[in-house]
Amino acid sequence: MENTLEPTPSQTVGPFYGYALPFPGGEEIVPPGEPGAVVVRGTVFDGAGTPVPDAIIEVWQPGPDGSLRGAPGSLRRDPVTGGVLGRTGLDFTGFGRAATDADGHWYVRTLPPGPHREGAAPHLSVCVFARGLLHHLYTRVYLPEDAEALAADPLLAALPPQRRDTLIAGPERPGVYRFDLWLQGGAGEETVFLEFA
Amino acid sequence: MNALQPPTQADIDREIAEHEGSRPGAAHPARDYAPYRSSVLRHPRQRLVVVEDPEAVELTGPAFGVTDVTALDNDLTRRHQGEPLGERITVTGRVLDRSGRPVTGQLVEIWQANASGRYAHQRDDHPAPLDPNFTGVGRCLTDAEGRYSFTTIKPGAYPWRNHTNAWRPAHIHFSLFGQAFTQRLVTQMYFPGDPLFPYDPILQSVTERPARERLVAEYAHDLSVPEWSLGYRWDIVLDGPAATWMEEGR
Numbered sequence: 001m002e003n004t005l006e007p008t009p010s011q012t013v014g015p016f017y018g019y020a021l022p023f024p025g026g027e028e029i030v031p032p033g034e035p036g037a038v039v040v041r042g043t044v045f046d047g048a049g050t051p052v053p054d055a056i057i058e059v060w061q062p063g064p065d066g067s068l069r070g071a072p073g074s075l076r077r078d079p080v081t082g083g084v085l086g087r088t089g090l091d092f093t094g095f096g097r098a099a100t101d102a103d104g105h106w107y108v109r110t111l112p113p114g115p116h117r118e119g120a121a122p123h124l125s126v127c128v129f130a131r132g133l134l135h136h137l138y139t140r141v142y143l144p145e146d147a148e149a150l151a152a153d154p155l156l157a158a159l160p161p162q163r164r165d166t167l168i169a170g171p172e173r174p175g176v177y178r179f180d181l182w183l184q185g186g187a188g189e190e191t192v193f194l195e196f197a
Numbered sequence: 198m199n200a201l202q203p204p205t206q207a208d209i210d211r212e213i214a215e216h217e218g219s220r221p222g223a224a225h226p227a228r229d230y231a232p233y234r235s236s237v238l239r240h241p242r243q244r245l246v247v248v249e250d251p252e253a254v255e256l257t258g259p260a261f262g263v264t265d266v267t268a269l270d271n272d273l274t275r276r277h278q279g280e281p282l283g284e285r286i287t288v289t290g291r292v293l294d295r296s297g298r299p300v301t302g303q304l305v306e307i308w309q310a311n312a313s314g315r316y317a318h319q320r321d322d323h324p325a326p327l328d329p330n331f332t333g334v335g336r337c338l339t340d341a342e343g344r345y346s347f348t349t350i351k352p353g354a355y356p357w358r359n360h361t362n363a364w365r366p367a368h369i370h371f372s373l374f375g376q377a378f379t380q381r382l383v384t385q386m387y388f389p390g391d392p393l394f395p396y397d398p399i400l401q402s403v404t405e406r407p408a409r410e411r412l413v414a415e416y417a418h419d420l421s422v423p424e425w426s427l428g429y430r431w432d433i434v435l436d437g438p439a440a441t442w443m444e445e446g447r
Contacts, residue, residue, distance in 0.1 A: 003295040007224045007436035008411050009403040011385040012233070014370060016316040020308030020334040021372060047238040060259050060378045068253055072262030075304075075336075082267050082276075095259030116253045125254045125378050132235030134226040134402050136383060137245075138255070155248060163243070183239050195245040196255060196379045196438055 010135040015054050017129075018099065022056065023075050025086040026097035029059070029110035034089075036064070039176045040124065040141055040169055041107035044100050046132075047184030051104025055130035057181070059096040059108050059141075062122065066114035070094030112143055121149035121156070123167075128181060128193075137193040141179050142168045155194075162188035204234075204360040206396060213401045224411075224436065226402035233398040234359050251379060256440035258378040261304040261338060271337035273309075273349040281331035283312025283350030285426040288414065291343040292373060292433045294380065299343025300435060306336045306372040307347060314353030314367075323355050348426065354393055366393035366400060377439035386431050387413045 013021070030037050040059075044052040062068050071091035078085045087093060098106040113122040124141040142150060150156055156164050166189075169177035182190045212232040220227065228240035248255075274281055292300040310316045310333060313325035317332045335347050352367045368385040375381065387400060394400055403409040411434075420428020 004297055005293060005295050005434045006408070006411065007295060008382065008384055008433045009408050010225045010382060011370075011399060011402075011412065012235075013372075013383045014385075016310075016318045016321060017308060017370065017372075018318055018320075019316075019332065020306060020370070047242070050238075052239065058381070060254065060257075062254060068257040070259050072260045073264050074259065075261070075265040077265065077267045077270070079267050082269060093259065113254075120252065123252075123254065125252075127378065127381050129383055130239055132233070132237075132239035134228050134230055134233065134236055134240075134399075136381060137228075137241065138379070154250070155246070159246065184242055187243060190241055190243045192243070193241050193245050195247050196251045197247055197249045 012131060012134050013056060013129040015131045017056060022097060022099040024084050027106070027108050028087070029093065029096040029108055031089045032109065034111070036111055037109055037175065038112055039107050039109050040179050041105065041176065042179040042181060043104045044106065044128070044130070044181045044183065045104065045185075051100070052130055052183065053100055053102050053104055055100045055104070055106070055128060057098045057100070057106045058127040059110070059124050061094050061110065061113040061124040062116045063092045063094060064111045064114045066116045068094075068116055115149065119149060119152060121146065121153040128183070130183070133183070137183070138196070139181070139191055139193050140167055143177060144168050144171055159192060160187075163192050166191045203358070206360060206362050209360045209363075209398055210396070213398060216404050217401070218404060218406070220404050223405055224403070224408045226404070230398070230402040233402055251438060253440065255379050256377045256438060258374055258376060258380070261302070261374070263338070265304065266336050266338055271335050271347050273331065273333060273335045273347065276332055277330040279330040281311065281328050281350050283331075285348070286351050286429060287346065287348050287420060287422070287426050288369065288386070288429045288431060289344065289346040289420060290431040290433060292339050292345060292435065293343055294375060294435050294439065299339070299341070300375050301339055301341050301343055303339050303374045303376070304336060305339060305345040307334070307369050309333045309349065309352040309369040310355055312350050312353050314355030325353070325355065351388065359398060364393050364396065366391040366397050371433070373433060373435060375435040375437065375439060377437060379437035380435040380439055382433070382435055385412065388429070389413055389416055
């Protein structure tokens with residue numbers, strides 16, 4: 001369909017989203033102890049290498065079966081008190097939201113995404129907001145295991161090796177991957193950010 | 198300009214004027230818009246990589262439902278024992294995609310300062326009173342026509358430290374989800390006729406006037422309720438591609 005309307009411009013999330021956007025359990029797409037759960041964790045850095053304590057990271061991903069029909073209920077509320085109940089832990093919502101802490105650190109606990117199409121290199125889609133960032137940034141977190149799928153991925157294939165590596169999470173220990181986000185840096189350092197045509 | 202001194206409003210005004218109209222046709226701010234000083238170390242220097250053919254992951258997005266909001270979540274004036282101070286307002290509008298289709302059943306979140314211009318946030322040390330009857334956070338789901346609606350109070354202007362004597366025009370922060378993750382939007386809604394507009398590098402980061410005007414709500418007398426509240430209308434258009442198969446989807 002044709003674009004007939006002009007978009008509403010983006011504005012920065014600012015410094016004071018902390019009582020509005022983060023929600024208890026936002027990082028726990030699956031509960032601790034869930035069989036097969038993995039953690040993707042990292043630090044957000046600015047161009048001076050200083051951790052960014054006021055960024056917020058959102059993750060959207062397929063389920064382990066590759067399904068893109070995430071269940072609702074990420075922010076489940078108690079209709080009696082209005083308080084937060086959180087996810088049931090029974091349905092996979094595929095959505096996580098993590099504010100960085102005072103050290104600029106964030107994590108999500110989730111299930112590894114499945115391929116959403118035959119041969120696809122599974123990845124998490126990531127959206128980054130921060131004070132100082134006037135328009136959010138998208139990137140992808142690829143998990144490192146499936147070398148064949150990674151080699152066939154059209155986005156990764158189009159990137160020079162040093163830039164490509166910024167999109168592949170580093171295995172830290174079993175079940176824990178590191179994915180630092182560099183908002184600004186040299187070509188081998190700054191995270192690859194995406195624009196969608 | 199002395200690097201040790203914070204910039205003056207005149208310095209910022211000069212920079213704003215240099216950027217004004219510099220990106221014809223652009224809707225979104227440039228991430229390297231230096232008059233907003235916090236952007237300087239927080240924008241990419243490498244070119245964004247254009248994805249011509251987004252993956253299905255990006256062309257879909259998270260789902261929210263009736264369990265994610267409660268009936269009172271869109272009324273920011275009824276969250277405490279008493280009534281908040283300030284001018285009671287309703288803000289309503291439609292969330293559309295760029296082809297004019299309503300974005301239905303999606304999450305809208307807002308947050309704002311109180312009537313005195315103070316956020317209920319520990320890091321806001323502006324010496325204006327907190328209001329024990331106002332937190333300033335709300336959420337709702339868009340209806341079948343893409344409509345959202347909030348009852349709140351008009352936020353106050355507040356000072357910040359971008360430069361000497363920097364004041365933000367009154368605004369409400371909005372967070373929106375489309376049918377696709379690529380349509381995600383976080384933005385700010387402003388109130389018509391605010392005299393602080395020309396001085397504010399965050400609003401002026403949208404360097405094209407028509408785009409900037411799309412951030413300003415319209416006072417809508419038909420939405421005002423006699424003896425009760427003033428009405429504002431603000432429609433939101435989400436950018437970015439989405440999967441067309443979602444039309445028959447959820």
